[in-house]
Amino acid sequence: MTALAVLKPGGDAATALYIVAFSLFIIGIKQGTHPTTAKRGNLIAAVGMAVAVVTTLLLDGMGNWGLIVLGLGIGTAIGVIASIRVQMTEMPQMVALYNGVGGGAVALIAWSEIRHGISLGEDFSLDTLIPIIFAGVIGSVSFWGSNIAFAKLQDLIPTRPIAAPGQQVINAVLLIAIVTICVVLAVDHESPSQGLFILLLVLAAILGNLVVLPIGGADMPVVISLLNAFTGLSAAAAGFALDNVALIVAGTLVGSSGTILTMEMATAMNRSVANILFSGFGGAPSGGGGGTGEERPHVSIGAQDAAIKLAYADSVVVVPGYGLAVAQAQHAIKEVADELEKRGVTVNYAIHPVAGRMPGHMNVLLAEADVPYEQLREMEDINPEMPRTDVAVVVGANDVTNPAAKNDPDSPIAGMPIIEVSEAQEVIVIKRSLSPGFAGIDNDLFYEPNTSMLFADAKAAAAEIASEIGNL
Amino acid sequence: MSLMTEITIFVLAVFVGFEVISKVPTTLHTPLMSQTNAIHGIVMLGGLIVVGFANDGLEYVIGTIAIAFGTINIVGGFMVTDRMLGMFSRKPRSKPASSASRPGAGGSDGGSS
Numbered sequence: 205m206t207a208l209a210v211l212k213p214g215g216d217a218a219t220a221l222y223i224v225a226f227s228l229f230i231i232g233i234k235q236g237t238h239p240t241t242a243k244r245g246n247l248i249a250a251v252g253m254a255v256a257v258v259t260t261l262l263l264d265g266m267g268n269w270g271l272i273v274l275g276l277g278i279g280t281a282i283g284v285i286a287s288i289r290v291q292m293t294e295m296p297q298m299v300a301l302y303n304g305v306g307g308g309a310v311a312l313i314a315w316s317e318i319r320h321g322i323s324l325g326e327d328f329s330l331d332t333l334i335p336i337i338f339a340g341v342i343g344s345v346s347f348w349g350s351n352i353a354f355a356k357l358q359d360l361i362p363t364r365p366i367a368a369p370g371q372q373v374i375n376a377v378l379l380i381a382i383v384t385i386c387v388v389l390a391v392d393h394e395s396p397s398q399g400l401f402i403l404l405l406v407l408a409a410i411l412g413n414l415v416v417l418p419i420g421g422a423d424m425p426v427v428i429s430l431l432n433a434f435t436g437l438s439a440a441a442a443g444f445a446l447d448n449v450a451l452i453v454a455g456t457l458v459g460s461s462g463t464i465l466t467m468e469m470a471t472a473m474n475r476s477v478a479n480i481l482f483s484g485f486g487g488a489p490s491g492g493g494g495g496t497g498e499e500r501p502h503v504s505i506g507a508q509d510a511a512i513k514l515a516y517a518d519s520v521v522v523v524p525g526y527g528l529a530v531a532q533a534q535h536a537i538k539e540v541a542d543e544l545e546k547r548g549v550t551v552n553y554a555i556h557p558v559a560g561r562m563p564g565h566m567n568v569l570l571a572e573a574d575v576p577y578e579q580l581r582e583m584e585d586i587n588p589e590m591p592r593t594d595v596a597v598v599v600g601a602n603d604v605t606n607p608a609a610k611n612d613p614d615s616p617i618a619g620m621p622i623i624e625v626s627e628a629q630e631v632i633v634i635k636r637s638l639s640p641g642f643a644g645i646d647n648d649l650f651y652e653p654n655t656s657m658l659f660a661d662a663k664a665a666a667a668e669i670a671s672e673i674g675n676l
Numbered sequence: 677m678s679l680m681t682e683i684t685i686f687v688l689a690v691f692v693g694f695e696v697i698s699k700v701p702t703t704l705h706t707p708l709m710s711q712t713n714a715i716h717g718i719v720m721l722g723g724l725i726v727v728g729f730a731n732d733g734l735e736y737v738i739g740t741i742a743i744a745f746g747t748i749n750i751v752g753g754f755m756v757t758d759r760m761l762g763m764f765s766r767k768p769r770s771k772p773a774s775s776a777s778r779p780g781a782g783g784s785d786g787g788s789s
Contacts (some may be wrong), residue, residue: 214677229715230692235710237700243761246711251753253718257750258720266728268736275723277742281746286748287755293761299710302753306716309745313722316730316738323732331679432713436682439719440686446722447677454718459695461712466704564706571763580703 221259222450228252229454233461245276256450292572293529295564297357300350300428307346310438311405314340317445327394335444337386340401341408342438346431348412353428354524356416367418367438372482378411415481423480425558425565426469430477431463456539465661469558500639500646505656507665509510510597510632511672513656514540517630518592519550521586523623524566525559527600527635527662534573536666537599541575543673552584554596554623556604583623598625598633598649600662602640606647616645631655634665707760714753720746 229252261272290298314336322327328336332554355361368374385404389396419427436458443451454638472476514520528534541551553575559566567580590596598605601623608615609622625631626649633655640646649655658665700708724744730736 230696233693233708233712233715234696236711237704239701239764242704242707242764243758246707246754246757246761249711249715253715253750255755256721257724260724260728263725266724268727268730271727271730271736271740272724272743275727275743276747279720279744280751282744282755283748283751284755287752287759288758292760292763295706295710295756298752298756299706299713302710302717302749302756303713304718305745306713306749309717309723309742309749310719312742312745313719313726316726316742316788318733319732319735319738320726320730383692385758423719429709431707432716435711436716439716439722440689442719442722444686446725447682448681448721449677450726451718451721452682452685454715456686456689457693457696458712459718460690461697462709464694464697465700465712469705484748487694548728564703567703568706568760570762577703577764609705635741646785 219449220258220571221255222448225252225256225259225450226453226457226656228255229457233457259450270572282590283424283550290377290636291532292569293532294358294429295568299356299432300354300424303428303432304347304350304354307343307350307431307435307438307445309612310339310343310435310442311347311461312343313442314343314445315405317442318398319397320395322398324413328396330393333393333396334389335441337389337401337404339438339445340405341382341386341439342434342441344405344408345412346417346435346438348409349416350428350431350435352416353424357424363420363421363424364413365418371414371418375411375414376415378407378414382407382411426466426480426481427476429462429466429469430609433459433466436460438461450519465628485514495561495647500651502651503653503656505632505658507658507660507668508672509656510634510658510665511634511669511676513595513630514544514549514597514669515547515673515676517544519552519589519595519624520544521552521554521581521591521593521596522630523554523556523559523596523598523601523625524570524607525556525599525601525604526565527602529560529565529569529600531600531662531664533599533662533666534569534575536663536670538570538575540666540673541579543670547673552589554583554588554625555580556583556601556623557621559601559604583621587627590624593628595630595632596625596628598631598635599666600635602635602647603645606645607652608645608648611648625649626652632658634658634660634662636661661673705763707757707764710753710757710760714750717746717749720750722746732774734773 228248232245232249235241283556317336345667356363394558416427436455440455443455466477478541544551553570555566570580603617605623605625608625609617609620631654638650650657720743723739723746726741727743730739
């Protein structure tokens with residue numbers, strides 16, 4: 205189209221192969237939405253990617269093979285090692301990290317396109333420059349935002365919301381500065397200043413940090429999903445700049461599908477995406493059952509008591525949360541379930557849509573422990589059965605069981621759908637302490653008369669309960 | 677390709693993305709997010725083109741890093757998705773629960789969700 209058109213082959217053969225590639229992506233995503241075909245879908249998409257990469261490598265005029273091989277080699281090595289070594293519990297931060305490097309790649313490509321055009325002394329047309337600017341800004345925001353999300357999930361920085369006073373003002377000023385620079389670059393599009401463009405990347409980087417830092421850990425899944433969609437869009441923008449149809453289609457697909465996924469996740473938490481991005485669960489809750497300092501009465505039990513309660517129940521529902529993931533307790537919980545099933549107890553698992561730190565996080569973990577698929581029950585499905593449940597065991601879940609969401613209109617989580625464990629005959633909560641969850645609010649469940657607290661590490665407690673049941 | 681052709685493709689792709697994704701069981705949200713995450717690694721092609729046609733030192737460096745980043749995104753993304761989905765496709769109860777405790781993963785930090 206413009207700057208690179210003389211250099212870049214956009215021939216029919218290359219385009220045809222790109223069409224094959226993005227068709228495979230569409231089929232791959234489509235199959236990824238059904239349990240039986242998901243694995244094949246992923247492979248199909250990966251084949252599509254291979255087609256796209258090979259096509260690009262075959263473009264006429266490509267050079268600098270040493271560097272290309274170097275980049276591919278380093279990337280492959282890191283990608284393979286990281287994905288083999290990662291624990292299933294660390295999946296959310298892994299996705300955040302992969303998303304971040306994708307965004308980083310977009311930003312770097314945008315920068316390099318600007319340099320390339322300037323060094324060739326070519327005029328940029330707006331149809332090239334605007335996508336480059338968009339790709340640079342969004343890529344940079346996504347890279348830094350994802351890195352912060354990764355650091356929070358990996359506990360490298362506190363998961364609590366971190367906000368400076370006047371944060372909203374600073375963000376607004378940054379945003380205005382970014383828009384202004386974009387306009388200046390666009391007005392001067394025939395000879396854009398590289399310095400300004402780099403300043404733009406830096407400001408976008410700061411904005412990416414500042415937007416994600418004040419968001420609490422509980423909202424991270426939504427943020428990662430949103431950044432995923434952003435990276436997709438920025439890749440599409442890079443496609444506009446490079447006149448590359450594969451980038452346009454694949455990036456856009458990710459952008460639109462990621463947007464839907466993000467909205468689904470936000471809906472599950474009964475919050476809007478804007479609300480998550482611009483308020484967070486905020487500072488310490490004032491009022492709404494905060495009860496700082498005063499010790500509220502609760503019942504504390506040991507593993508043996510818990511084992512007896514469970515063993516003599518008819519039906520048990522396990523409610524897993526992020527605590528199960530950090531304690532790696534999925535196998536131990538499965539052992540408890542096995543022991544119970546030997547005694548004829550029905551065991552089900554109640555999966556809240558946002559339990560853990562990603563939708564489906566709990567499903568992945570429990571599947572890893574060989575929990576049968578049909579025992580994993582979704583929230584709407586299991587809630588009506590709660591009153592007929594003898595014992596509900598809450599393992600490291602907190603906010604998603606807090607009755608305040610239903611009962612207290614002033615609660616920060618008011619209106620969020622919860623797993624109604626307090627409807628069960630008895631509740632056992634396995635947790636290390638009474639400390640609040642990500643939302644930073646007290647859980648009324650812990651103080652209800654039919655709730656017993658078992659203070660322990662989830663994995664150790666579950667192992668102990670399993671052996672106690674075996675001894676009964 | 678003209679700008680309008682590209683915008684046509686873009687808009688159609690937006691709708692394809694919306695259509696293709698609807699009605700996903702919660703179970704598959706994480707793997708699907710991971711798979712689409714891998715797909716946007718396609719931007720690595722941009723890195724290849726940058727390096728392939730680069731003509732100054734800094735462009736070599738920027739482009740090579742972009743290729744490495746994009747490749748991590750692609751390779752890691754597809755492999756991690758495959759690992760996740762592998763766990764679902766494993767036959768339930770086909771194995772005894774011998775892997776009761778996995779090494780190297782101590783519990784830390786209180787349970788909260």
